[in-house]
Amino acid sequence: MNEEFHYKNGELFCEGVPVQQIAAKVGTPVYIYSQNHFLKQHQAIVEGFKEVDPLVCYSVKANSNLGLLRAMALAGSGFDAVSKGEVYRALRAGADPQKIVFAGVGKQPEEIDYALEQGILMFNVESEAELETISKAAAKRKCEAPIALRINPDVDPKTHKYISTGKRENKFGIDIARAEACAKRIKELKNLRLRGLHLHIGSQITYADRHAEAIDKVTPFINSLKKQDFPLEFLNVGGGFGISYHPGEGLPIGDFAKAMAPKIKALGLKMLCEPGRFISGNGGIMLTQVIYDKPSGDKHFLIVDGAMNDLLRPSIYQAFHLAWPVKSPGLPDGAALANNSPLTDKNLGKDAVTYDVVGPICESGDYFALGRKLPKMNDGELLCVFSAGAYGYTMASNYNTRGRPPEVIVDGDKYWVSRQREKLEDLIRGERLTPSETFSAKA
Ligand SMILES: Cc1ncc(COP(=O)(O)O)c(C=O)c1O
Numbered sequence: 232m233n234e235e236f237h238y239k240n241g242e243l244f245c246e247g248v249p250v251q252q253i254a255a256k257v258g259t260p261v262y263i264y265s266q267n268h269f270l271k272q273h274q275a276i277v278e279g280f281k282e283v284d285p286l287v288c289y290s291v292k293a294n295s296n297l298g299l300l301r302a303m304a305l306a307g308s309g310f311d312a313v314s315k316g317e318v319y320r321a322l323r324a325g326a327d328p329q330k331i332v333f334a335g336v337g338k339q340p341e342e343i344d345y346a347l348e349q350g351i352l353m354f355n356v357e358s359e360a361e362l363e364t365i366s367k368a369a370a371k372r373k374c375e376a377p378i379a380l381r382i383n384p385d386v387d388p389k390t391h392k393y394i395s396t397g398k399r400e401n402k403f404g405i406d407i408a409r410a411e412a413c414a415k416r417i418k419e420l421k422n423l424r425l426r427g428l429h430l431h432i433g434s435q436i437t438y439a440d441r442h443a444e445a446i447d448k449v450t451p452f453i454n455s456l457k458k459q460d461f462p463l464e465f466l467n468v469g470g471g472f473g474i475s476y477h478p479g480e481g482l483p484i485g486d487f488a489k490a491m492a493p494k495i496k497a498l499g500l501k502m503l504c505e506p507g508r509f510i511s512g513n514g515g516i517m518l519t520q521v522i523y524d525k526p527s528g529d530k531h532f533l534i535v536d537g538a539m540n541d542l543l544r545p546s547i548y549q550a551f552h553l554a555w556p557v558k559s560p561g562l563p564d565g566a567a568l569a570n571n572s573p574l575t576d577k578n579l580g581k582d583a584v585t586y587d588v589v590g591p592i593c594e595s596g597d598y599f600a601l602g603r604k605l606p607k608m609n610d611g612e613l614l615c616v617f618s619a620g621a622y623g624y625t626m627a628s629n630y631n632t633r634g635r636p637p638e639v640i641v642d643g644d645k646y647w648v649s650r651q652r653e654k655l656e657d658l659i660r661g662e663r664l665t666p667s668e669t670f671s672a673k674a
Contacts, residue, residue, distance in 0.1 A: 248645075261638075380425065583605065
């Protein structure tokens with residue numbers, strides 16, 4: 232994983248805290264985050280792209296934990312939101328509204344009005360129809376709305392089809408062939424201020440040339456806008472920087488910077504980016520406890536107390552997450568998912584077992600790992616699911632009427648519960664057994 236999650240004396244630590252202590256205090260399943268990982272990743276982008284004066288707008292959807300958003304805001308980060316709720320969340324965490332960008336293909340008038348009222352940096356506009364809606368909202372408020380045009384550059388990000396967003400067949404962004412018509416309409420509408428262009432071609436991208444190609448595709452349009460005297464300030468390159476789920480898989484941020492920064496500099500624009508996974512993915516783990524080992528035919532089901540409602544990625548994307556016991560005697564001290572990961576077959580021990588690691592939910596797709604060789608595990612032992620900091624808790628649900636797990640933030644040798652485990656009464660909040668008021672169809 233990284234040095235924030237590491238094994239020492241045969242047990243897993245998050246920064247300076249043995250994670251078993253956290254499980255003993257708050258139970259399992261539980262999400263555990265390394266605050267310093269989030270801050271370190273943010274700083275890596277700031278440093279890596281310093282020649283283009285980057286504004287990092289952390290993508291709230293990846294991990295919207297308030298305590299972490301606050302730490303990010305204090306470190307100077309901005310935020311990328313895709314709903315009124317995310318704008319609200321970022322502001323409650325202490326975000327500077329002038330560092331909030333708002334994307335999404337279906338922004339509604341009420342959401343736009345709220346964001347205008349808060350004075351956000353800009354809207355990333357995804358269609359011609361949205362230009363009209365934002366213009367109307369700005370007219371009502373008698374203000375000018377700051378916008379960027381999100382262009383769909385028709386670039387293949389070479390990632391999972393569900394997280395590819397920059398190909399023509401995807402619903403996101405404005406077809407580049409229609410971009411000039413949008414520019415003309417912006418001039419006519421008067422109360423829109425075009426501050427930049429926006430690109431976001433997909434997530435978990437591990438080829439820097441994908442981002443570079445997207446920039447190349449919009450360069451002629453940027454040059455045309457400049458000729459038309461649009462006061463462009465930003466090129467927002469979106470998110471998508473990939474991370475290591477498998478040992479050694481990610482790309483150093485320097486490789487992205489090398490491919491992208493000179494192109495942005497040549498355009499004379501400030502870089503804005505919206506990383507989510509890169510900041511949060513390897514900053515979180517999910518701990519789960521073994522309930523039963525169930526041999527069946529020639530395999531074993533390892534039934535754990537976490538489930539697809541807690542961490543959905545394996546079920547919907549067939550995503551790989553490294554999993555390993557929290558106690559692993561004999562494991563060499565060191566990083567868990569670096570290139571030289573010690574979590575390999577040679578540390579399985581003599582009695583390794585091939586498991587399907589599954590949850591208690593009534594779906595065959597409820598799993599964390601299939602056919603995975605692990606050291607033999609006993610009932611009550613803790614298993615760590617790594618790289619769970621992005622699109623983990625934010626996709627959690629109450630399916631099967633299960634309470635969502637707590638979230639714990641570690642900072643050095645201290646930790647705190649930033650979100651409580653949901654209790655039984657939380658699971659029926661807002662529901663009624665009988666009508667409190669009845670409405671008639673005839674009324
Ligand atoms: C517009 C936009 N920006 C940024 C992101 C964050 O992407 P990632 O987590 O891959 O960095 C997303 C994710 O889907 C997105 O839709």
